[in-house]
Amino acid sequence: MTAPKRPQILVTGAAGTLAQKVIAQLRETCDLVAVDFREQVWLGDDIPSYCIDFNKRVFEDLFRRFHFDGVIHLGRIMSSQENRLRRYNANVLGTQKLLDLSHKYNVRRVIILSTFHVYGAVPFNPALIDEEAPLKAAGLTMDLVDSVELENLANIYLWRYPHLNITVLRPCNIVGPGVRNTISTLLSGERAPVLAGFSPMMQFIHIDDMADALVATWRHKQKGIYNVAPDDWVAYQRALELCGCRQVPIPSIPPLLPRTLLRVLSLKRFPPYLMDFYKYPVIIDGRAFKRDFGFYPQRSLDDIFHYYRENKHPV
Incomplete structure (x- = not known):
């Protein structure tokens, strides 16, 4: 009896x-191909890896060769990385190319990792932001335009194809071992x-739980847009205290002053365009994802x- 074909x-x-x-998590049940535009990584002899x-x-040659059943797109450049033009080319034009090739070569499942930053941080955000809320980030800073x-x-592709x-998936702050985003850098430092x-108030999801969420998304085949977040949250200054960070108070006005002080203090890992996320809460509602995918985070605050x-x- 022939074994069933493993998903590619x-x-x-x-x-x-x-x-x-x-x-x-997926290598035991799926045939995987790994791609990154920054560097080629070795993931074992059983997983072809490319820097493209x-x-x-x-890039299209990979679709011709491997006949992918699914795409898990985690290659988004974060807002704290690279310049605006490079982020736009990678995040927007690169994703468009990926989706066009997925359509052309009859891919049956696409998962895209986004971010809660697309909602924007404003004083009048609701206590829980659901997936129907407008994406305000592009109107607040040019540095988040590519994310929106x-x-x-x-x-567009979700409804057209x-x-x-x-x-x-729009996760809250992803943190934990190996994570190098802005909030993880702050929590891991001696001072912040x-x-x-x-x-x-802020939400945090452990990187292992986020990996579980992505695997659950692959297995359940439910399409749509989902927030991914736990049910608990904590004040930013309290999080720093619990992480053993010494707090460095920065005046918030006038707007130019905190940027100048951060530069003088060499606190470069605090991008000015994310500053409002450290002023106003952006608490997202993750109940729809839990309901549709049966997902519950296993790692506590x-x-x-x-x-x-x-x-x-952290390494």
Whole structure:
């Protein structure tokens, strides 16, 4: 009796810790191909790995060769990385190329990792932001335009090509071992800036739970747009305290002053365009994802903060 064909999946962003955790969970049941435009990573003899720019013609050769059943797109450049033009080319034009090739070569499942930053941080955000809320980030800063446009693009393909079965995930702050985003860098440091008079509530999801969420998304085949977040949250200054960080108060007005002080204090890992996220809460509602995918985070805030408290310079 012939064994059933294993799904062939393309995983982008393979140099990232999150992608490697997803690959580790799926390699026993799926045939995987790893791609990253930054570097080629070795993931074992059983997983072909490539360093390819999505906008180059050679990228299409992978679709011809491997006949992918699914794509898990984790190759988004974060807002704290690279310049605006490079982020736009990779996040928007690169994703458009990926979706066009997925349509052309009859891919049956596409998962795209987005971010809660697309909602924007404003004083009048509701207590819980659901998936129907407007994406305000592009109107607040040019540095998040590519994140919003990536989502708009995915939404167009979601409805235009239903056979792609696209699912877009908007997670809260992803943290934990190996994560190098802005909030993880702050939690892992000996000192961290706080804006005087502000300590917004924040949500955190452990990178292992986020990998579990992506694997659950692959297995359940439910398309749509989903927030991914736990049911609990904590004030930013309290999170720093629990992580053993010394707080560095920064005046919040006039707007130019905190940027100048951050530069003088060499706190470069605090991008000015994310500053409002450290003033106003952006608490997202993850109940729809839990309902449709049966997902519940297994790592608590205590687990997260204990790691940063004991590892001030995570690898």
